[in-house]
Amino acid sequence: MQIQFLFWEGCPSHEPALERLRTVMKEEGVTAEIEIIEITTREQAQEWRFPGSPTILIDGLDIDPPPPDAFFTLTCRAYTRKDGRISPLPSPELIRRALCAAREAAWLP
C-alpha cells in the first residue's frame, strides 16, 4: 500500500491531520510508510491535482476524490463530515474507509 500525504505549509491543519492519519493506520494495523510531500508552488498543486492541504493519496487515489471542477492551488482543504459540517481535517472515518478499501482491493485477484 502506497500512502502519500501532501501538504502546504501555509495551512495549519497538516500536523493534526498527519497525526490523525498515523493514529488510524495504527488502529487498522497498517504499517506502510507515509511519503510526506510538501506542495510549495501553484504549478506543483496543478501537477499533483492538489485541491488543498492536507490531501491524502492511497495507492494514488485521493481518499476524498475532488469534483471534476476542483480548483488546484495553495490553500487549506475543506472536508465534509458525515453530519454535514465542514472541517479542515479528514475525519478518522474517511481515512479508515479509504485504508480498508485499499486493503480489500489488494486482496482481490
Place this chain on the structure above:
Amino acid sequence: MANLNIGDPVIPLSLPGVDGKDYSLESYQAKPIIAVIFSCNHCPYVRAWEGRMIDIQAAYAEKGVQFLVISSNDASQYPADSFPMMKERAEQLGFNFPYLYDESQEIARAYGAQRTPEVFLFDSDRRLRYHGAIDDNYEDPEAVSAHHLIDALDALLAGQSPAVAATPPVGCTIKWKPN
C-alpha cells in the same frame, strides 16, 4: 502579528457590504461592543466556525454587540472569495451581520490581520479588549472547552476585563495580492 495591542484604539474602516450599503464604525456608535472579524468564503476554518459566528451574533445582538465581518482575500487567486460569491454566501447562510469587502486589503494590513477567522473585539471606548480565536475547537462545537469570544463578551458586558485577552488566531492565512 496584529498591529493592535490590547488596549489600543480601534482602526477606522469604511467598506462596502454585500447588501449594497457602505459601512463604517460611526454607524455603530450606540453599540457598546463591536467585533471586527476577518473572514472569507473558502477557508474551512471559517466554514467550521461560521455557524457559531451567526449564533453568537444572534444571542448577543440585543445586548448591544455588533459583528462586522470582513473578507480581504485576493479573489483573483481565490475566486470563491469574490464579492458576488460573498453575496451568495451571506444569502445562503442568512448572515445576521454585515459582510464587508476589503478589496484593497488596506484594512487587513492596517489591523495586521493574518488569519481567517480572526477576531478583534472592542469595548464602548473602542479599545481592543480581546484578540484571537472564537473558541478552542474548530472541528466540534460540542467539544469546545474554552469559549474565548463568548467569555470575553460576557466579561465586557459585566463591566469587567476578559480573563483571557488574547489567543493565537487559528485558520487559513489571509490571501494577499502579489506586490
